[in-house]
Amino acid sequence: MESNRLFHKFPMPNWVNNANLRTGGVYLSGAMFSLGFFLFLDAAVFSHSALNGSTIHITFVDWIPLICSTLGMTVINSIEKSRLNSDSFSYSGNGVAWKARLVLFLGFALIAGGLAGSVCVLVLNFIVEEAGGGLCGWGLRMCWGMRW
Template sequence: MASHRLFRFPKPQWLNSANTRTAGVYLAGALFSLGFFFFIDASAFSSSPRNGSSVHITFVDWIPGICSALGMLVINSIDKSRLAADSFSYSGNGVAWKARLVLFLGFALMAGGLAGSVTVMVLKYVVPEYPWPTLWFGVANVVANACIMLR
């Protein structure tokens, strides 16, 4: 008899534990807050007189983080039961593909945020060959978006 599993290997039992779920929630919150901490730290340092550089974090640097945060919000707003199968009781036909489309858009926002942060870092900080304290502004942006995406 054919199984309806996606992967050949069974899921470990410890993944179904309430303690594992609680640890995952705390880890996700820590990654999210750590990511924004890095970026806000770089933003505060860029406006500091101790910066020693004429380069500052502007709104262009914030756009990838905004995209990643919106993507995370979209992904977390999807009800997992809507992804499994089509149900005719909730807003007509094709609920599963609508939920999958919205989920894809959320992942696309997060991937676009990460790609945008790498682009901003390369174009604004790496190509002009700024030294390390200034280069940290771009690295912090990439680290923040990576933490939000890993979240």
């Protein structure tokens, strides 16, 4: 009996299912998120300083993607993995798995909304308006948390 599933035809390598690699990925993603958070705060403080010679400043609308991403990360990290795997009666009744999956989906939706919002802020505030000079790089720092 032949299965038509994708991963039966193309099996994953053994090194992909490594617990140390997964743990390292979790720490790396947390470090990247905190670096992006810090660089956004750096850009927000610099936009209101006397050294900023432009008319572009960070307003509350620019903070909304950061707030959405932070709430999404908080929601996703607050769900236990055991609640997603199976419906068990030990977690105060039945139907817990679909509720946890729904909350997990909402967390991922918040993160996706934060990413889409940060790209929109980058395009509308720094690329379409032609901020010029180093401010486009400043917008990239806000969007992706990198120094360009």
